[in-house]
Amino acid sequence: MSQQRHGNTPGNAGAVPAFPDLPEATIARLPEYLRALHNLAEAGSDTISSEGLAAAAGVNSAKLRKDLSHLGSYGTRGVGYDVTLLIDQIEYILGLDQRRAVALVGVGNLGHALAGYDGFASRGFRIVALFDADLEQVGKAINGLTVRHVGELRRAVVEDGITIGVISTPPSAAQGVADDLVAAGVTSILNFAPCVLSVPAGVDVRKVDLAIELQILSFHEHRKASLTALPGGLVGEGGNQEAVGS
Incomplete structure (x- = not known):
């Protein structure tokens, strides 16, 4: 279990600030970051770059950096983010220490x-x-x-x-x-x-x-089929990946 942080500690770089007012979209992405971080920790990683964490979480790296800045976490240039500290910060914000x-x-x-x-x-x-x-x-x-x-x-x-x-x-x-x-x-x-x-x-x-999620996927299947039915219509490899609840 990671350490608990309750508010900002003067001089403690990277500590969670007074409880932030986070955008709903950021809140929805924090569990994805946490899942990716736990996987990295289990694999023995101590640090991770914003690009590496973004790829593991399936998001844009600029969006990830902005999300984490709301937590007061900016990483270290040339090093990246401390995996254990970032897990600690996100777990605190999500209330998972309780x-x-x-x-x-x-x-x-x-x-x-x-x-x-x-x-x-x-x-x-x-x-x-x-x-x-x-x-x-x-x-x-x-x-x-x-x-x-x-x-x-x-x-x-x-x-x-x-x-x-x-x-x-x-x-x-x-x-x-x-x-x-x-x-x-x-x-x-x-x-x-x-x-x-x-x-x-x-x-x-x-x-x-x-059922709603399946209906949304059905739409994408229908759209892809419609595109391929058009003269010269081509669909690129890979499909759109939509998050549940997005």
Whole structure:
């Protein structure tokens, strides 16, 4: 686990400044930088140039340098960025030094897969509670956790210190689950249900709709097919790569 930094320390070059007001686009790219940095650290790299990190993260190097400047990190000319320090900075900004507790509601096929995914723990998250309305699911053990009835959700949020809720229910149940999470004090929700949630101001919702992403890819396939059908039409090698949620 990397060191924790809480605010700027005078004379400490590269320390995180007072919590920055980051553009949404920068926030969305920070996890990509962090993933690339962890891969570099595991490979034994101590430093990395902006061009090297940009290539590993799949972004433009000028954009990366601007993003990291918001964190007070500018690298060292001729050396690049200190990998461990930059991991530390980004983890602090993303709040990953707090091991946030997560509740997962809906343990159907997708929810079951999410509950069994071990990658969350290495990224700073702990799924501490599983819920479902289906009595046939309640009581089952998944990845060391017992599925509880959704009626216990509000109490569990308080008792388990849950700060993030993940919804993987059918769309008809998602709004009610979101209402229960908000009523219990959860202000961050990741929604896998194919619907739009209505939440109060101050509650952040991120939506992941796999069907929408496939439809976007279908558009690109249709466009490429249309271009190749034109007289003399050619499509260059490689396709457009779009980030989920961009």
